[in-house]
Amino acid sequence: MGSVVSSAAHTAVPLPAAALAVKILVAGGFGVGKTTLVGAVSEVPPLSTEEVMTAAGVGVDDLEGITGGGTAKVTTTVALDFGRITIDEDVVLYLFGTPGQERFWSMWDDLAVGALGAVVLVDTRRLDSSFGSIDFFERRGVPFVVGVNRFDGLLDHTEEDIRAALDLDPEVPTVLCDVRERASCREVLLALIDHIAARFAAQN
């Protein structure tokens, strides 16, 4: 528990037992279906918020002085989709989706802290748009599955071809999906949980 919790604990209103949160990230290139997936499974209308980044992708602290009337720094905002799934009275799952692009990696570093795992969506017509996301999670050891979003049911590659093109490790699952369908998204998320559980079991 961090200092926030302890410093105000004496004035705390008892929280419902429901209030422990976990998160799963949804990554992949532009237009692969991240926003659609989050919306398909969220129990609340999916929300979108903004994180402020400097153009160079360095820390937000560099915004210091922006109100001081000096030269305005170039900043950019990145949209962050999120949705919520209440698991039971003790656990709430949040899903976060945002573009996996190099200039956003500093934000992904923060997002990845404490995440259970990630779903990387790919569009078979533009596999390369998700390469960066796969690299990111591999390098940081974050467990992930690849969701192959079948736009219009088209699949002009075999799953093996796709795995080879993505250079996936053998243990990383791929799941064909249509992210417009809740049931299909559920299968992707279940595959992720099973993958995390298998890794966890192997380590213990």
Added chain:
Amino acid sequence: MSADKGRYGHAWDEDAGPLVRPYTLTRGRTRAAHADLTLITLVTTVEPVPDDREAGGLHPEELDILRLCVRPQAVAEVAALVHLPVSVVKILLGDLVNAGRMTARAPLSMAQAPNAELLRKVRDGLGRL
């Protein structure tokens, strides 16, 4: 809201773009008082929420946050609902927690609590989707 100008020093300069207003709200600070407010830290208002007349020291945005969080909300949800960037909302929430007006609950993380029980729960919950 003319009182805000006096309190925060700067007028709202439309030409300078949308970031000026949020960081004026935080009195120019860009770092939260609490580094441990994550996107999924759940924040809850310590009731009662002051009414408008009692809220002398509070900014309207801070009052909005207090009203919003009578039930727990994740930091990211608060930011989306009050239409402010996450980094700005973290600063406001840090102040409210420091002032004893809100409590914050850290998320469960696999690093702290890697366990098969949690995964089984999440799996069961997702299965009910």
